[in-house]
Amino acid sequence: MISFKNVELVKKANIYFDGNVTSRSFIDGNGESKSLGIMMPGTYNFGTQEAELMEILAGEVEVKLAGEDTWNTYTADTSFSVIANSNFDIKVKTITDYCCSYIK
Numbered sequence: 001m002i003s004f005k006n007v008e009l010v011k012k013a014n015i016y017f018d019g020n021v022t023s024r025s026f027i028d029g030n031g032e033s034k035s036l037g038i039m040m041p042g043t044y045n046f047g048t049q050e051a052e053l054m055e056i057l058a059g060e061v062e063v064k065l066a067g068e069d070t071w072n073t074y075t076a077d078t079s080f081s082v083i084a085n086s087n088f089d090i091k092v093k094t095i096t097d098y099c100c101s102y103i104k
Contacts, residue, residue, distance in 0.1 A: 014037070035102075039061070051082065061092050065088045
């Protein structure tokens with residue numbers, strides 16, 4: 001999907017890791033919560049409350065999910081899922097544009 005129509009956008013930005021990761025949250029026309037953001041190169045750990053689908057729109061990251069030993073690489077037009085109440089490590093190799101969908 002290239003664009004979202006009929007969204008409810010939250011004005012306040014989500015800013016993490018001293019501004020190296022930012023996003024904007026919104027609810028799409030189907031009532032699903034999502035965020036669009038940018039990650040600068042670096043290594044970060046994120047916790048989840050809900051299950052998430054992370055779509056990489058541009059850039060390159062390596063991801064290690066909780067309980068796993070393997071790092072997997074994701075680039076433009078790829079995605080990975082994270083279970084609820086978990087966490088993941090992410091190494092951002094190049095400036096990365098992403099969309100995160102929160103799954104209930």
